[in-house]
Amino acid sequence: MLQKIYLIIFCFILFPFEGFALEPAEKLLMERNSLYQYIAVTEDTSKHKRYLRNNKKGLIQGVISLDAPGKLLFEYTQTSFVSLAFLQMNPTDVLFAGLGIGAMPGYMNRYYPEANIDVVEIDTDIIQVAKEYFYFKENKNLMVHPGDARQFIKRSKKKYDIIFLDAYQSDYIPFHLTTVEFLREVKNILEDNGVVVSNILSPNRNKFFDSMIMTYKKVFPYLYIFKGKTAGNFVFVVTKSSDLKDKDGIETIAKKIQSLKKFDFDLPETVSRFEHSMAYEWSGADILTDDFAPVNLYKYQDSEAK
Amino acid sequence: MIYFIVFICGAVVMSFEILGSRILAPNFGNSVFVWGSLISIFLTGLSAGYYLGGRIADIRPSSRKLGLIIIAPGVLLLTFPLYSGPVSDWIFMKDIGVRSSPLLASAILFLVPSVFLGIVSPYTAKLMICSLHTSGKTIGTLYALSTFGSIIGTLVTSFYLITVAGVSFLIMGQGILLIVLAMPLLFMNLRCNINNTE
Structure with missing residues (x-):
């Protein structure tokens, strides 16, 4: 029994909670828990885009193109x-x-x-x-x-x-x-x-x-x-x-x-x-x-x- | 009978708390300050109620009095829609701050009913304890039932009730439930007589 528990703990150490299923070219610039929500900013270096996310996966709240930050992309x-x-x-x-x-x-x-x-x-x-x-x-x-x-x-x-x-x-x-x-x-x-x-x-x-x-x-x-x-x-x-x-x-x-x-x-x-x-x-x-x-x-x- | 009442009172406390967030949101939002106010006021009410309930229970306890203790919040909940709107609007107009406003509104709207519901636990314990040999078991069962009621109240309200009926209707319904439940207590004598033989 105890061994099993150790094994589970060991697995968690090996595979810590995956924060993001990010694309290979996407990197995390910041993440924070505010009073109201989880906030993460990521950047896709190949597409030159920057994203705002409130959720670990999926839904993007906002996006800009680094080449033309003023453009409305959504x-x-x-x-x-x-x-x-x-x-x-x-x-x-x-x-x-x-x-x-x-x-x-x-x-x-x-x-x-x-x-x-x-x-x-x-x-x-x-x-x-x-x-x-x-x-x-x-x-x-x-x-x-x-x-x-x-x-x-x-x-x-x-x-x-x-x-x-x-x-x-x-x-x-x-x-x-x-x-x-x-x-x-x-x-x-x-x-x-x-x-x-x-x-x-x-x-x-x-x-x-x-x-x-x-x-x-x-x-x-x-x-x-x-x-x-x-x-x-x-x-x-x-x-x-x-x-x-x-x-x-x-x-x-x-x-x-x-x-x-x-x-x-x-x-x-x-x-x-x-x-x-x-x-x-x-x-x-x-x-x-x-x-x-x-x-x-x-x-x-x-x-x-x- | 008493066990059932304890269960229902536990359920009503938490159900009322969940519905309270809906009452506050139009004027004070849905923020962490609102939730913090709500939870702290309910806990304040309960702890005051536990203390008071213990004291009151030592003065000639009777199921008739218990009935009255439960009818009081019942009436408050039944008439809740009459005063909740004016009270929150009034505090909204005063605008005493993002933290103070919801805290004051919670205190006015939710403190008194939760004090009464808090009294129920120690009071029923006093009524139900028939022997000092089994008092631990009795108190433990009452605690468990009360908290189990709270769990059910939370889940049923947030998962189901809020999606099928209006908030005012639900709060009034709980008021009626408390009153109906407490009525028979007025005509009963459920007290266990230990009569302090030890």
Whole structure:
């Protein structure tokens, strides 16, 4: 018996917990446990890319190319900028809930330097990592506020033209940032012509996705959906105003913005994935509330909408 | 009967704690500070309850009194949705800090019920001990049942209940459960008489 135990201990010494199943060319630059999560930065020396991870395996939270650190590599980060085409004019006040590596706020700041951008990020270690490893910089028009997104939004006296909701805990959205009550608070700080953009991760359409659709629909008059080319990436766009946008109108504006701003990705092409939410709505889905929001479970349950 | 009550009280404590995190999240987030506040307040309540319960148990213990001790948190839980919202909103408005806010909210919302639930353990021990020869066994069984209840309460709530019903409904349900369970105690005399022969 004792021998067996020794053998097991011996095995553990020989094969210590494998931290990463890294690609041979990928090396670990840093890892840390913050108050909120596990953070690791890795670098692929052959692809010249740097990654932020919250999980020992799989899911990447953010990525930059070392050759072009300003570029938006994730599809949803590009897609999120379709929100610009829903506005009547250039955005003056922009809010990001969730910093990540700071790619989107940085991009926004570069193309709209005159816009006031607030970022709310709960994890101060993430802020530090974004600055240290992902070339994120604050300036007078781009400020990061450490804190909980919901508390920030509830307390905000300011109104915003665009609000980006991208606060993830590893692979799920904390439940208090998914509910009807929360979205109403978001709507309260949205300008009348403003737009809310949300990154909804839903590999195989799941119950969480269905519930998110109905919850957004409960609070906002119209919901537009941009489905990613890669599976499971959806960008939700909602407006406060009650005039229904159509694809042609949005595309026209997107082309105008593109010729003006010369983004390094094809904004009109992203807009072409415009869909109304009707096709996705399923009235059987539960609306998420502060009282009832089983987000962790719904992520693992397939949609019942057929 | 008493064993079952001890089990349920153990389950309710932890179930209430898990649900408490959902109550606090809209105003105070889901951070480690929130969890730290919650857990420390529940443990404070329990330890105060154990101490008080021991003292009270020495003063003419009866199952009727035990019933009242259980009905008190039952009523608090049943009416919980009436005051939990206003209390957390009020503390949110005061904004006394990322650590102090959830700690104060937890103290106001969860301390008193957990004190009462803490009283149950030593009080039932006093009622159940029939002989000093077997007192160890009795106390051990009660401890085990109470903690086993807590395990079940934690698992059932976080794995299942929270996915099928609303938080307010669940808390009120637990209130009703405690009250219903305690009612018969008011009309019973479950006390074991040692009558201090030694």
